[in-house]
Amino acid sequence: MDQDPQFQKSRRGFLGGLGATAAGLTLAQAGSARAQATPDPAITEIQDWNRYLGDGVAANPYGKPSKFEKHVVRRDVEWLTASRESSVNFTPLHALDGIITPNGLCFERHHGGSPEIDPAKHRLMINGLVDKPLVFTMEDLKRFPGRVNKVFFLECAANGGMEWKGAQLNGCQFTHGMVHNVMYTGIPLKVLLDEAGVKTNGKWIMPEGADSSAMTRSIPIEKAMQDCLVVWGMNGEALRQEQGYPLRIVVPGWEGNMWVKWLRRIEVGDQPWHHREETSKYTDLLADGRSRRFTWIMDAKSVVTSPSPQAPLKFKGPNVLSGLAWSGRGSIRRVDISIDGGKNWQTARLDGPVLPLSLTRFYVDFDWDGREMLIQSRAMDDTGYVQPTKDELRKVRGLNSIYHNNGIQTWLVRSNGETENVEIS
Amino acid sequence: MSKSRKVAGLALVAALLAAPALAGKTGLGREALPEEVAAWDIDVRPDGAGLPPGKGSVRDGEQLYLQQCASCHGEFGEGAGRWPVLVGGQGSLKSEGPEKTIGSFWPYASTTFDYIKRAMPYGNARSLSDDDVYAITAFLLNQNGLVKDDFILTKENFSKVKLPNEQAFYDDDREKAERHFWQKDPCMKNCKPDAKVIGRARMIDVTPEDGKSIKVE
Known part of the structure; x- marks a missing residue:
């Protein structure tokens, strides 16, 4: 458990590395691995699934996700379109990992x-x-x-x-x-x-x-x-x-x-x-x-999927920042992460296959001390294209182009872990 | 099995496996019959290629439009609810709320004909005759101030109808106009002044939540 109000300089010392002011930040109860005064009934009591038989092999000829994952679904935004037959729903990126979408x-x-x-x-x-x-x-x-x-x-x-x-x-x-x-x-x-x-x-x-x-x-x-x-x-x-x-x-x-x-x-x-x-x-x-017209190619883009508004931070101490990057021009070469709204950047770790014209998964393992963060990700592809900020994009394209918005996304993470979609200066 | 027979056998297998890849054409599929091509090949281009024989007047188009289209697109093409607006919007493209209609935005009249013929009316596609499609197209051109009230649209005069916004379209130039997005070494340290939050999604409150239906109309 982290008792030190200063940032740790560890292999996960990402926050410290970005050199923002550490002083004055308070530190509450950290991490999930808190000391337990009484034994955990999840361990000491025999659970039903441990005693009784589970489903037979004929119960699910086509398997489905666990009922405990029922919140991980496509969702739509009713007011966006006139009719659900000519409409769109959305992949729950915040709840997925790896590069393949189920x-x-x-x-x-x-x-x-x-x-x-x-x-x-x-x-x-x-x-x-x-x-x-x-x-x-x-x-x-x-x-x-x-x-x-x-x-x-x-x-x-x-x-x-x-x-x-x-x-x-x-x-x-x-x-x-x-x-x-x-x-x-x-x-x-x-x-x-x-x-x-x-x-x-x-x-x-x-x-x-x-x-x-x-x-x-x-x-x-x-x-x-x-x-x-x-x-x-x-x-x-x-x-x-x-x-x-x-x-x-x-x-x-x-x-x-x-x-x-x-x-x-x-x-x-x-x-x-x-x-x-x-x-x-x-x-x-x-x-x-x-x-x-004929703007066919999808420009390089990325987003932090966790933390994000539907996947807020719950714990101080060790956390995994994760996200996706992709480019319609080739492979992702690099993804940089900022926690101060784009002032300072650090390169994320790419994991899993890095394939051309494919989603690419990135991670930053870090210790969070509860400070407010403005999290951004910036993708770079192998043609040297660097994902622009929303303002850089608006400077060229104005506000009415609807399509091809690949600007850098900002998530505000509050000190209680709540995360919100924001625009910044 | 003798050694030579074994070799011959392997050679045969190899020939069998390699044959399809070596042949230029597989011979799979069959030739499409002219009637089959005609049944599906209904697409129309700006130069008039693909237009079927036929004609339709603004006057007939008005009646058909009111029966077949107005419940979604509005009696005057103004669009009901969030259904597409078809008429008006001229001069709005640089404003905060551009209205992209046939008259204000679409580059070619052929797109109107093609789309009505292939996909309209919504939920009952391919139910209009070619003359119906000519007539409804004529009516929409008329409502956008592009042809007179007594106009009759035909296969022959179709490609003479020009839409006002045609010249405002140009091919993708991002790799030139946005050349500055290609950078050798993007800034890593002290790239900008401290960032301030200037807009929040939560202030707008239009995100759907479980069990909560949001209407912004």
């Missing part, structure tokens, strides 16, 4: 509800500027050579879109939860395009969904041939219905709206289509009234 917790964004599609009746058509228009069944697709398994993040371009004008939603689930990270199983799109034979004037593709919004986006042929995938699997099992069952397109590093779900058709053309989701939506209105 299938049932990957955020959902639909434009006409999530359709239930019979895979036996699902077809993929390739048409347009090809030598031979083709139709595939799901069984055809699963017989193609060259199957791959790859991990990619998917981030909605509107992730953080509510925060352009200031701190609004109090939880990293809501400010940053339109992102997930999944290992996909499928085949390179190039394999299918080569099978159909793209004509020399085929410069764009347009994936289309089978749902009631018949989602479409224009993607340049170079990207389609470079690393796009057509996938039927996520994290080892079939795609979940809400993630596009039975088939979706994967567009690594680019905005989630382009990853058309319930994929039924790919047209090859010589020009972009300028459909609703690349004109009226997913274009970035700047302060001068003009708009950027």
